[in-house]
Amino acid sequence: MTAQLLIEDLSLVFRTRHGMVRALEDVSLSVERGEIVGVVGESGSGKSVMAYAVMGLQDPASQVLGGRIMFGGLDMLRASEAALAEMRGRELAMIFQSPRTALNPIRKVGRQIADILRQHTTSRRGDLRKHAIDALARVRIPDPARRCEAYPFELSGGMCQRVMIAMALACSPSLLIADEPTTGLDVTTQAVIMDLIREMSRDARMSTLLITHDLGLAGEYCDRIAVMHAGHVVEVAPIEELLSRPAHPYTRQLLAATPTSRSTVEELVSIPGQLPDLRRELPACRFSERCERHVGTCDERPLPWTKLSPTHMVRCRVPL
Amino acid sequence: MTPPLLQARALSKHYPVGRGAMLHAVDAVDLAIAPGECVGLVGESGCGKSTLVRLLARLIDPTSGSVLLEGQDIAAVSQAKFVTTPQRSRIQVVFQDPSESLNPAFRVFQSIADPLKRLLGLRDKAKLAMLVHRAADLVGLPRELIERYPHQLSGGQRARVGIARAIAVEPSLLILDEPTSALDVSVQAVILRLLADLRTRLGMSYLFVSHDLNVVRLLCSRIVVMYVGRVVEAAPTETLFTAPRHPYTRALIAAIPDPARRGETRPRLDGSPSSPVDPDPNTCRFYGRCLRGADRCATEMPALRPFGEAHLAACHFA
Numbered sequence: 336m337t338a339q340l341l342i343e344d345l346s347l348v349f350r351t352r353h354g355m356v357r358a359l360e361d362v363s364l365s366v367e368r369g370e371i372v373g374v375v376g377e378s379g380s381g382k383s384v385m386a387y388a389v390m391g392l393q394d395p396a397s398q399v400l401g402g403r404i405m406f407g408g409l410d411m412l413r414a415s416e417a418a419l420a421e422m423r424g425r426e427l428a429m430i431f432q433s434p435r436t437a438l439n440p441i442r443k444v445g446r447q448i449a450d451i452l453r454q455h456t457t458s459r460r461g462d463l464r465k466h467a468i469d470a471l472a473r474v475r476i477p478d479p480a481r482r483c484e485a486y487p488f489e490l491s492g493g494m495c496q497r498v499m500i501a502m503a504l505a506c507s508p509s510l511l512i513a514d515e516p517t518t519g520l521d522v523t524t525q526a527v528i529m530d531l532i533r534e535m536s537r538d539a540r541m542s543t544l545l546i547t548h549d550l551g552l553a554g555e556y557c558d559r560i561a562v563m564h565a566g567h568v569v570e571v572a573p574i575e576e577l578l579s580r581p582a583h584p585y586t587r588q589l590l591a592a593t594p595t596s597r598s599t600v601e602e603l604v605s606i607p608g609q610l611p612d613l614r615r616e617l618p619a620c621r622f623s624e625r626c627e628r629h630v631g632t633c634d635e636r637p638l639p640w641t642k643l644s645p646t647h648m649v650r651c652r653v654p655l
Numbered sequence: 656m657t658p659p660l661l662q663a664r665a666l667s668k669h670y671p672v673g674r675g676a677m678l679h680a681v682d683a684v685d686l687a688i689a690p691g692e693c694v695g696l697v698g699e700s701g702c703g704k705s706t707l708v709r710l711l712a713r714l715i716d717p718t719s720g721s722v723l724l725e726g727q728d729i730a731a732v733s734q735a736k737f738v739t740t741p742q743r744s745r746i747q748v749v750f751q752d753p754s755e756s757l758n759p760a761f762r763v764f765q766s767i768a769d770p771l772k773r774l775l776g777l778r779d780k781a782k783l784a785m786l787v788h789r790a791a792d793l794v795g796l797p798r799e800l801i802e803r804y805p806h807q808l809s810g811g812q813r814a815r816v817g818i819a820r821a822i823a824v825e826p827s828l829l830i831l832d833e834p835t836s837a838l839d840v841s842v843q844a845v846i847l848r849l850l851a852d853l854r855t856r857l858g859m860s861y862l863f864v865s866h867d868l869n870v871v872r873l874l875c876s877r878i879v880v881m882y883v884g885r886v887v888e889a890a891p892t893e894t895l896f897t898a899p900r901h902p903y904t905r906a907l908i909a910a911i912p913d914p915a916r917r918g919e920t921r922p923r924l925d926g927s928p929s930s931p932v933d934p935d936p937n938t939c940r941f942y943g944r945c946l947r948g949a950d951r952c953a954t955e956m957p958a959l960r961p962f963g964e965a966h967l968a969a970c971h972f973a
Contacts, residue, residue, distance in 0.1 A: 377839040434793040477926065490926055493698070521699035521866060523924040526910040532924060548839060551869070554914025578914055592844040596896070596913060600851045603873070606841035609809060 338365035338405075339542040340389065340510055345402035347388060354614040359566045360383045360621075362402070366510065369540040373553035373574075376563035379610050383432075384547045386512050388412075389544070390429050391419040407509065424442075425455040428503035429512040433519065438487040444498045445471070445483025448505055455506045470501040474531055493524035500531065503573035504628070505541055514546045518570055529556050550593045558574055559646070562586045565610050565621040572647040582654040586609065586620050628653045648650070658726065659687035660860050661711065661746070661828055666720035668706050677854075678932050682884040683720070685929040685959070688828065691799060693854060693861040695875035695892070697868060697907065701928065703884040704864050705753045708832050711862065712748050713737045744774040751833045753813035757805040767820045769792065774824050790823040793856075794849060812840035815849070822853065830862045847873055868911050872896065877965065880904050883928050883940040886959060890966040899903035900968035902945050922946060939970070947972055 347359040359381050366372045374382045387393065389404055393413055404411040407426060409418065431437035439447055448467040452458050458466050464483065471479035474497045487495055496516065503511055513532060517525035533556055536543050547553050553560055553574070560577045562570045562585065570583040581587040591604035595648050607624035611617055619638040623629050632652050663686040667678040672756035681703045698704050709715045711722060713729055722730040722809050729742055737743060747770070752755035757766055767787045771777045777786070791801060794815040805813055814834065821829055831850070835843040853872055854861060865871045871892075872877060878895045880903065882887040888901040899905045926944050934940060939952040951971055961966045 377841060402807075438784065475925065493927065511687075522868070522910040523699060523906055526912075526921075527923050527925055529912075549912065550840070551914065552912040555912040555917050574914065574917075589840065592840045594843075594867075594873055596869055596872075596911065596915075600847055600873045603844040603847060605845040605848070625772075 336505040337369075339407065340364075340366040340369050341403075341405040341545070342385070342389070343386065343405070345385070345404065346400040347384060348400060349394065349396050350398065351396065351614075356449050356484070356613045357566055357617065357641070358397070358613060362432050362563075362566070362568050364561050364568060364571065365540045366544055368509075368542055369536055369647075370559065371536050371543040371545055371557045373545045373547060373557035373559060373560040375547055375550055375553050377589075379565070381566040382548075382563055383514055384566075386429070386514050386544065386546055387394060389512060390423060390427065421455075424451050425506045426508055427475075427512070428506070428508040430499050430503050430514065430516045432515045434492065434499045435487060437499060438495060440487055443484055443486055444490070445485075445597065448483075448502050448640060449562060450500075451502055451505050466505075469528065470505045471498070473504065474498075474501045475527075476501070486595050493520050493528070496524075496528055497521060497531075500528065500591055504535060506540075509542065510542045510544070511535070512544045512546070515548070516545070517547075517552070525552070527641075532556070548588060553596065562589065565617075567621050567650065569651065570649045572649075576647050580655075582641075582647065582649040582650050583622075584628050584655065587655060628655075657689050659723075660690045660692075660725060661712060661862075662687045662723040663707075664721045664723065666707070666710055666722065667718045668703075668710055668715065669718045672932055676933050679884045679934055680715075680931060681710060682934075684881075684884075684886050686711075686879060686886065686889075688860050688862060689853050690857055691854075691860055692828070692877065693863060693875045695871035695878040696862060696881065697866065697871055697878060698881035699866070699928065701883075701931075702881045703931075704881055705832065706879070708748065708830050708862070708864055712746050713743070714748075744770070745827045746830065747821040747824060747828070748830045748832060749817050749821045752837045753817040754805065754810070754837065755776070757813060757816060761803055762802050762804055763791070763796070763808070763816050766805075766816055768824050770820055770824050786823060790819040791823060793853065794819045796818040809842075810838050811845060814838060814842070814846050818846075818849070818853070822857065822859070824857060824925055827858070828860045828862065830864070832864045834863075836865070836867070838930045843870070844973055850874060868896075868908065880907065883931050883934070885969065886967075887941065887970070888968045889959075890968075894963075894966055900962055900966070901941075901970045901971035902947050902972075903941050904968075906946075915931070941970075 342364045345359055345362040349356040349358055350580045369485050376382055388530045399412055445467045448470050449463040452463055452466050468483055476482050476497050517528055535541050557574050561568050570586050588606045611621055618634045619636045620633045623633045630653055640650050641654055642648055663684055666684045668681040669679050672678045696704055710717050716734050717730050721728045724742055764787055767790050768783050771786055777783050796815045835846050863875050875892055877891050879886055882903050888904045910923045929940055937954055937956055939957050942948050942952040957969045957971045959969045961967055
């Protein structure tokens with residue numbers, strides 16, 4: 336099986352006034368066709384930076400030091416801007432964190448969807464509106480013909496998020512990147528939106544990279560999870576395995592800190608320390624300073640991947 | 656039964672929204688919090704949780720109804736007058752996002768000292784410093800951070816400052832409005848443990864507002880569910896999770912992501928809540944979105960009815 340998306344040893348830094356921020360280091364991850372892969376970690380772990388890198392949306396202050404991102408046979412980091420523009424919106428779509436700021440506030444939502452269709456499909460001008468209505472109907476927006484004429488401010492947060500998803504899915508992309516798609520939404524709306532994303536993945540064999548800080552959410556919807564900490568992917572595993580047998584000490588602590596329907600406040604464990612400052616020289620394992628299992632060899636470079644099973648990888652010298 | 660510390664009776668807040676129309680943000684809410692009790696308040700955004708919090712904390716004046724603090728009606732005096740009464744310091748609020756609710760120009764010391772000066776009229780510098788340090792110690796804020804500004808603190812440290820300034824005046828009731836929603840899970844765990852610990856040590860009552868049911872259940876012994884301005888269900892925590900009576904509560908619980916229920920299709924609550932502007936007083940607010948809705952729901956507003964010990968629900972079919 337060939338991966339839809341393949342990220343290999345990606346390293347990326349930001350040049351800032353206060354020095355170089357090592358945002359991503361040797362990040363590797365793959366997403367198969369029709370698969371939902373979750374990327375979890377605390378804020379500042381590099382989840383969004385990775386997502387933006389895949390989209391080819393790079394901050395002018397960022398610089399890729401090495402690695403590759405392969406998507407549908409295209410080397411995303413070396414492709415021309417024209418090739419990327421052609422890909423984005425059609426094959427590769429993204430749902431941003433806050434729909435209200437990502438949508439154009441002074442353009443009707445139907446028009447915004449039509450813009451994408453005009454750019455990437457052969458739809459005739461006269462059909463654009465109809466296709467935009469279809470796109471809204473697909474994400475089960477009630478009364479789509481009327482909503483087409485609405486401006487973002489006239490819609491609720493959940494409705495705006497559905498419009499964003501409708502835009503993202505309008506051209507049936509083969510990869511969807513969802514960056515915290517339900518943050519700020521109510522649990523009831525979150526459930527409807529996530530069901531919708533899962534349904535699209537199953538029915539249209541769309542691959543999804545779901546970026547979230549909510550392990551419970553990732554646990555319910557993802558097939559596989561990549562755990563990120565301070566710019567490193569530290570563990571990748573199928574969801575059941577990750578939840579029942581976490582191998583990286585950070586993963587175990589993240590799970591212990593997440594309230595579930597069964598936990599008590601006494602059982603909640605906090606993770607000691609904070610994310611390291613990515614501007615300074617860092618040890619091989621960026622978790623070592625917070626880790627209770629730290630041994631002398633942890634700081635030796637390079638930090639190897641340990642293969643616990645064909646699908647369960649952990650980047651730790653002393654896995655659980 | 657112990658008399659409640661705080662009690663809301665038929666509390667309402669209606670806002671004019673033009674052309675004589677009224678938005679019923681909070682509608683005839685009854686609520687009681689016992690001394691030392693921790694009550695959870697849940698519901699979707701726009702359901703009136705925050706308005707209720709402001710009413711109970713006497714930050715805004717109700718349209719009608721009363722708020723009794725140990726039997727004394729504190730809603731009878733206007734909000735402007737209430738701030739000058741000694742009761743003001745007995746109810747304190749920890750606001751949602753500590754990054755936005757702390758004064759950026761105040762050092763931590765000033766933030767914690769401010770309510771002590773304003774509400775207790777403390778002027779003595781040594782006494783003030785003593786109380787500020789005590790509050791900082793209680794929330795586990797290192798002394799060396801006391802002269803810092805909010806932007807020099809981490810999210811977890813800011814959350815601690817928000818709690819420290821609320822408990823500095825030794826309130827009887829602490830209202831927590833989404834205290835951990837801006838925090839990462841690892842920091843959230845610390846703050847939740849701190850809150851649990853503070854309650855046992857200081858004997859305060861909590862009103863814990865959150866949209867995360869898994870967080871609410873950790874701290875609260877009783878949970879109140881709101882829907883479009885009204886209380887639709889109230890029950891002891893375990894009962895609410897194991898035997899919810901109101902269809903909205905059921906939908907809320909079914910919507911909590913749970914890896915153990917992967918792939919299971921659950922009934923989803925689609926659509927959006929009915930409008931809180933001039934709602935029909937004879938129609939259940941959940942009618943139209945409810946999976947159960949019957950004709951009676953459109954013609955008769957269900958009242959809160961008791962179901963066994965301390966369990967109330969407002970549904971004809973509960």
